[in-house]
Amino acid sequence: MKSVLAALLSLTLISPAHAEEISADALDHITGDIVVLGEIHDNPTHHLNQARAVAAIKPKAVVFEMLSPEQAAKITPALLQDEKALDQALGWEQAGWPDFAIYYPIFKALGAARIYGAAEPRDVVRSAMTTPLPEVFGPDAARYGLDQPYPDALQKQLEAEAQEDHCNALPVKLLPGMVAAQRYRDAAFARTVQQAYKDTGGPVVLIAGSGHARTDRAVPALLRKLDPDAKIVSIGQIETAPDAPASPDQPFDDWIVTPPTPRDDPCAAFK
Secondary structure, three states: OOOHHHHHHOOOOOOOOOOEEOOHHHHHHOOOOEEEEOOOOOOHHHHHHHHHHHHHHOOOEEEEOOOOHHHHHOOOHHHHOOHHHHHHHHOHHHHOOOOHHHHHHHHHOOOOOEEEEOOOOHHHHHHHOOOOHHHHHOOOHHHHOOOOOOOHHHHHHHHHHHHHHOOOOOOHHHHHHHHHHHHHHHHHHHHHHHHHHHHHOOOEEEEOOHHHHOOOOOHHHHHHHHOOOOOEEEEEEEEOOOOOOOOOOOOOOEEEEEOOOOOOOOOHHHO
């Protein structure tokens, strides 16, 4: 049987023919069995767009990258109505995510959706950096392609991207582990989404960083190979300066381009 990894590697590394940049207005009409809504974590506009999409989709379940299963289990209808109490119950600030206030519109839009947490324990993610992924992920690892290494060219490409994302400040010996951790988290998110879809029949929404929304090798790619009959839709969100030229093709079904949110120099900590 063709492995998931082999199937993923047969995909082209460009967007499907129908893919295009869309406006936020298009979020009012998104449909799918599973919809992956990407974000840049600290961009408030991205979360407003996600909330708009959730309100339109009216999903049976919403899976959050930011929540553990234990955190998700704490959420009640009453807590969803109280921003401050929900923030405190989740321990959001302690988890290191950007200000809860910019995420709260998503929670307000959930309606009766069942909430799932896809975050893996930090010690488990760290172990994925140094331990063979099948040992960390468990008996389903082969279904998610984790029993096979990436081809050398792709591995080197991803290591270079990880280094760039960390201001070219990481020791080279850490780069393979960074790639492995991202693979592990993609597979873990896909597994939780599949469980939510099985439990509720969909539609299911995944709220996650745009890197996890890539259709070439991340969560949507895994889901499409595992369940070819399900309609999987990936919406990425990226930033560009207002006067920049139109964005080139992106690795999503469709994508939204927003101005960058003001932020401190992310490389300052490495200097």
